[in-house]
Amino acid sequence: MKDLIEIRWHGRGGQGAKTASLLLADAAFNTGKYIQGFPEYGPERMGAPMTAYNRISTTPIRVHSNVYNPDYVVVVDDTLLSAVDVTAGLKEDGAIIINTTKGIEEIKPLLKGYKGSVYTIDARKISEEALGKYFPNTPMLAAIVKVTEIMPDADFVEDMKGSFKHKFSKKPEVIDGNMKAIEIALKEVKKVQ
Amino acid sequence: MSIRERLSGNEATAIAMKQINPDVVAAFPITPSTEIPQYFSTYVDNGEVDTEFVAVESEHSAMSACIGAEAAGARAMTATSANGLEYMWEMVQIASSMRLPIVMALVNRAISGPLNIHSDHSDAMAVRDSGWIMLFSETNQEAYDNMIMAHRIAEHKDVNLPLMVCQDGFITSHSIENIELFEDEEVKKFIGTYKPEHYLLNRKNPISMGPMDLQAYLFEHKRQQWEAMKNAKKVILDVSEEFEKLTGRKYELFEEYKMEDAEYVIVCMNSTAGTVKNVIDRLRTEGVKAGLIKIRVFRPFPGEEIAKTLLHAKAVAILDKTPILNLTGGPLFEDITSAMYTSNVTVPTINYSYGIGGRDVTEMQIESVYRDLQTLKNNENPYRFLGLKTK
Numbered sequence A: 001m002k003d004l005i006e007i008r009w010h011g012r013g014g015q016g017a018k019t020a021s022l023l024l025a026d027a028a029f030n031t032g033k034y035i036q037g038f039p040e041y042g043p044e045r046m047g048a049p050m051t052a053y054n055r056i057s058t059t060p061i062r063v064h065s066n067v068y069n070p071d072y073v074v075v076v077d078d079t080l081l082s083a084v085d086v087t088a089g090l091k092e093d094g095a096i097i098i099n100t101t102k103g104i105e106e107i108k109p110l111l112k113g114y115k116g117s118v119y120t121i122d123a124r125k126i127s128e129e130a131l132g133k134y135f136p137n138t139p140m141l142a143a144i145v146k147v148t149e150i151m152p153d154a155d156f157v158e159d160m161k162g163s164f165k166h167k168f169s170k171k172p173e174v175i176d177g178n179m180k181a182i183e184i185a186l187k188e189v190k191k192v193q
Numbered sequence B: 001m002s003i004r005e006r007l008s009g010n011e012a013t014a015i016a017m018k019q020i021n022p023d024v025v026a027a028f029p030i031t032p033s034t035e036i037p038q039y040f041s042t043y044v045d046n047g048e049v050d051t052e053f054v055a056v057e058s059e060h061s062a063m064s065a066c067i068g069a070e071a072a073g074a075r076a077m078t079a080t081s082a083n084g085l086e087y088m089w090e091m092v093q094i095a096s097s098m099r100l101p102i103v104m105a106l107v108n109r110a111i112s113g114p115l116n117i118h119s120d121h122s123d124a125m126a127v128r129d130s131g132w133i134m135l136f137s138e139t140n141q142e143a144y145d146n147m148i149m150a151h152r153i154a155e156h157k158d159v160n161l162p163l164m165v166c167q168d169g170f171i172t173s174h175s176i177e178n179i180e181l182f183e184d185e186e187v188k189k190f191i192g193t194y195k196p197e198h199y200l201l202n203r204k205n206p207i208s209m210g211p212m213d214l215q216a217y218l219f220e221h222k223r224q225q226w227e228a229m230k231n232a233k234k235v236i237l238d239v240s241e242e243f244e245k246l247t248g249r250k251y252e253l254f255e256e257y258k259m260e261d262a263e264y265v266i267v268c269m270n271s272t273a274g275t276v277k278n279v280i281d282r283l284r285t286e287g288v289k290a291g292l293i294k295i296r297v298f299r300p301f302p303g304e305e306i307a308k309t310l311l312h313a314k315a316v317a318i319l320d321k322t323p324i325l326n327l328t329g330g331p332l333f334e335d336i337t338s339a340m341y342t343s344n345v346t347v348p349t350i351n352y353s354y355g356i357g358g359r360d361v362t363e364m365q366i367e368s369v370y371r372d373l374q375t376l377k378n379n380e381n382p383y384r385f386l387g388l389k390t391k
Helices: A017-029 A077-084 A104-111 A124-131 A136-148 A155-169 A171-186 B010-019 B035-046 B059-071 B082-097 B140-154 B183-193 B218-247 B274-286 B302-311 B331-342 B365-375
Strands: A003-013 A032-038 A049-059 A074-075 A096-099 A117-121 B003-007 B024-029 B052-055 B076-080 B103-108 B133-136 B163-168 B176-182 B254-257 B263-269 B289-296 B297-299 B315-320 B351-355 B381-387
Touching: A003 A017, A003 A077, A003 A124, A003 A136, A017 A032, A017 A049, A017 A136, A017 A155, A017 B003, A017 B351, A074 A077, A074 A136, A077 A096, A077 A104, A096 A136, A104 A117, A117 A136, A117 B331, A124 A136, A124 B003, A124 B315, A124 B365, A136 A155, A136 A171, A136 B003, A155 A171, B003 B010, B010 B035, B010 B076, B010 B103, B010 B140, B010 B163, B010 B176, B010 B183, B024 B035, B035 B076, B052 B059, B059 B076, B059 B082, B076 B082, B082 B218, B133 B140, B133 B218, B133 B263, B140 B163, B140 B176, B140 B183, B140 B218, B176 B302, B218 B289, B254 B274, B254 B302, B263 B274, B263 B331, B263 B365, B302 B331, B315 B331, B315 B365, B331 B351, B351 B365, B365 B381
Parallel strands: A003 A074, A074 A096, A096 A117, B024 B052, B024 B076, B076 B103, B103 B163, B133 B163, B263 B289, B263 B315, B315 B351, B351 B381
Antiparallel strands: A003 A049, A032 A049, A032 B176, B003 B176, B133 B297, B254 B289
């Protein structure tokens, strides 16, 4: 991992991108890193495009602005590809990770000539299989951890067990499903460019 | 032993309040400070504190309840933002004139209107001469540390003034960052028990508080408030020194970053300071002698001390995170230039209004300020806007 990585999340209100960014911050924190996790709050509405950010660093983080040149972009909903400039400022040595069933030839025209790495994952299929419901954020969280290599898969899985136990203390029945979603997502995220 | 954690600024403030365990918390929710009383009410519900939580129907009542509690001899706290603070305004003045060391968390947000929930300092600036001590915080850590120090300062016998701890709404209040926390016992020991000299529930010495005060003595009482504010400077430094011995974290009236040989200086408050530090480090590698003064203690204002540090600067930019509608400069600019004038410090100084209503403050914006300073000619238009859309 580089000394500082910056991540931008694009999702729609209600899909859990904010929660995913906070869980990613948690996971990185547990590896001893300095972290920031923050959403860009607007008028919060279900379905409206929203953005969240992470910084993960080996040294204390002082900057308090949004991320303009991310190393990684996570797109939680592929309908955003045509609505939002998701590759704006994205570093060419970085990567974009998209929740989609589409192939690269379909996505490519929407990425405005982005030359860096492109990963895809079918978070809907994984979530529905593991949880019986569509919560794309857990598979996307696993995907970004896999691609950024901020921690080994096994450590991440172990860490999330703890996080979910805490987060879902009032509905423990969803913990196993979320853990399953993570395990599948770690295997299924694939590089398509 | 300190505890390594990751928390948002609001969580950190709520935890500080839990560790302080005040007698009374009275609050009414308003974004972005809502989470503070929300988390705190959970601690009340779980029995983690034995605080009397008063869920009032307005901020005016929140401050009134704090005044009543504090006058009775209790430790009272509240939290608010923007219009909530404006709605308390009348009682804010009464709290300080009754010399009640109430402590408030102010999560800075733009005052309406038009309606905006995001950060700027217009709320704090509207109460800047209300007789409250005002501490500003760059990070969640500073918001927490200032809160831990707050009662020791406010309740000191030479001070007896209310105190507010400010932090930027959303930017720090809702951002998760690393933080070092105290053990509960350490906070208890550091803060101690509140033993007011005069209070209403003291049967041995019955007194009246907040009576009418006409021509004969109001002036003298205002002078006493002035003395208390003056005394606060030393008390803040003493408490901060004691705090540093415990934590290694140094706090003064203001922080100087790379000021030893700085030629071009930015003065600002709260979260922007971190972004400025990043830009300074980059400019320094290019040979630009850039520096920062970050105000921690805004009231009492350390004007003389700041003026002294600016003596050898070539140019100074003062960043006011508030709309400036008076055509004479923002509050920070007015305070600093007035202190420079009375201290015979003559350095070209310009003023920027910036970050209004949550407009993101970028490293590029800050860098442009240092570039402006390097080419500044004396008496050039001092009133400027940073990050304003012009098209």
